[in-house]
Amino acid sequence: MQRILLIEDEAAIADTIVYAMKRDGFECIWHPLGQSGMAHLAQHGADLVILDVGLPDGNGFEFCKQIRQHSNIPVLFLTARSDEIDRIIGLEIGADDYVVKPFSPRELVARVKAILKRTHPVVAPSKPNGFELHEAQARVLLHGHALDLTRYEYLLLKTLMLRPAVVFSRAQLMDQVWTQAENSLERTVDAHIKTLRAKIRLIDADCDPIETHRGMGYSFQWPKRV
Template identity: 65%
Template sequence: MPHILIVEDEAAIADTLIFALQGEGFTTTWLSLGAAALEHQRQTPADLIILDIGLPDISGFETCKQLRRFSEVPVLFLSARDAEIDRVVGLEIGADDYVVKPFSPREVAARVRAILKRMAPRPVVEASSTLFRIDAERVQITY
């Protein structure tokens, strides 16, 4: 079951995300500070981080920059900042997606599922020879 770290300083927004994501089968952790999120990711890595930009200690942009120094965890920015430049900067510093507030909790959950699906390991395709064929997915060798 994928674990989602929510980094959001507004409790009502965090509660909405927690409800929507847990309803989809995800486990969640909620933190309200960027520095705490960085430490959490070092100690107990999440599978995806939903990150607000306007945090009280360090900005979500700075949190993402620092995060990218040690982790490739998928990041979805969730912010009231809807200017094109903010969206572009967020994606250029390493975010996988950017959602503007107000948002649909179902859409955020769908975006989380899509990102995690894209990040899932793909099955290894084995080379085959003329004498036999290896089907790794079915765990079969045909001679």
């Protein structure tokens, strides 16, 4: 059952959404305040966040920015404001969709399904090789244990895993992973590769799937079956 985290301060709207989501087979957890919703997300995670823009304890845009600092989890905004500039801002800071109140619960559920379909977890061949990539949750598992990765470590590893055996130059990795690559240094890639390898070895001391190609860059090689 996929889990939806709803952060919405209006109880009547929240009740309608929770009912509609549960009717379509989702688990829907409601929090009326942004801070409590963010705490729940940090502790328990979710497959998608429905986030009201106007909350009593903060702006939904700011909460979305906080989420994007460490996670690529899908975010759908709810708002009473229909101005184009608000929609643009919401999408630019990382929202996956934007629904204006009043709305049809059926349409909202359809939009949630569409987002989840686009961001359905890509599970790379795993059990024999140890690694699992779950894009919707923005996490990588090794032997069933989640790697404790920063945003850039996750994005770097994901980029390599999605195209195994392909050699990426440092410049290519910076362009795909870092939002302001022109302001970063290529040795940043080397530093993140080093920490990635260390975190992988914390779970499996003999596992080293990231291969260095001298003068060229890096690639991901699936560990051989044991």
